[in-house]
Amino acid sequence: MNILQGLRVALVALLLGLATLAFAQQGDLEINTPAIAALKQSMQQRHAQLAPLYASGAVGLARDGTVALRDASSVPLPQRAQVNTLIAAENADRAALYREIARANGRPEWESDVRNTFAQRWIERAQPGWWVQGPGGWVQK
C-alpha cells in the first residue's frame, strides 16, 4: 500500500513536470542574443549588395542554407573576386547564425536542424525572379 501511495505521488510529480515541459516546448526559440543581433545586422547591411546579384541570377539560394555563385558569367570579370568575397562573408555569417541559434537555446546539436529550417525558409521566401536550388537543381522563382 505504501509503495502504491509513493508511486502515485511520483506519478503526479512526473505529470506536473511533463506539463511544464510541454509548455516550455510551445515557446519561441531564443534569438535575442547580442551575437545573433550582430549577425543579423551584418547580413542586413550585406543584403544591399547581394540583392542585385540574386535578381540577376548570378547568386542563388542553395539547399544547404548558404548562398552560391550560380552563374559566374553574368558577373563582369573585374567584379568576380568581389562577388566571391561577398558570398564567402555571407556564408560565414549564416553558418555562425545557425550555430548561435542552436547554442542560445542550449542545444548545440540542433545546428544542422536550424540550418535546414533556414534553408527551406530562405528558398520559400525568395522573391520572384531569384534562383533557388531545388532537389533537381537550380530553378527560378
Place this chain on the structure above:
Amino acid sequence: MHARTALAVAAALTLVTAGCVTINIYFPAAAAEKAADRIIDEVWQLREGAKPEAGGAPANGERQ
C-alpha cells in the same frame, strides 16, 4: 495483486519518463520556422513597408 498493480504503475512511470526525455530531445520545428521568418524579415527588410500601426489594426488589412 498489489504487487502486480505496483509493477504496472512502475512500467507506466518508466514510459512517461522516456516520453519526457523524447519530447525534450525533439527539435521544435514550428518554433524554428517562426524564428527563421523573423530573422529573414529583418535581414531582407521585408516588413519595411508595413510598419505597425498604433490603432492595433491587423497587419494584413486589405485596401480596396
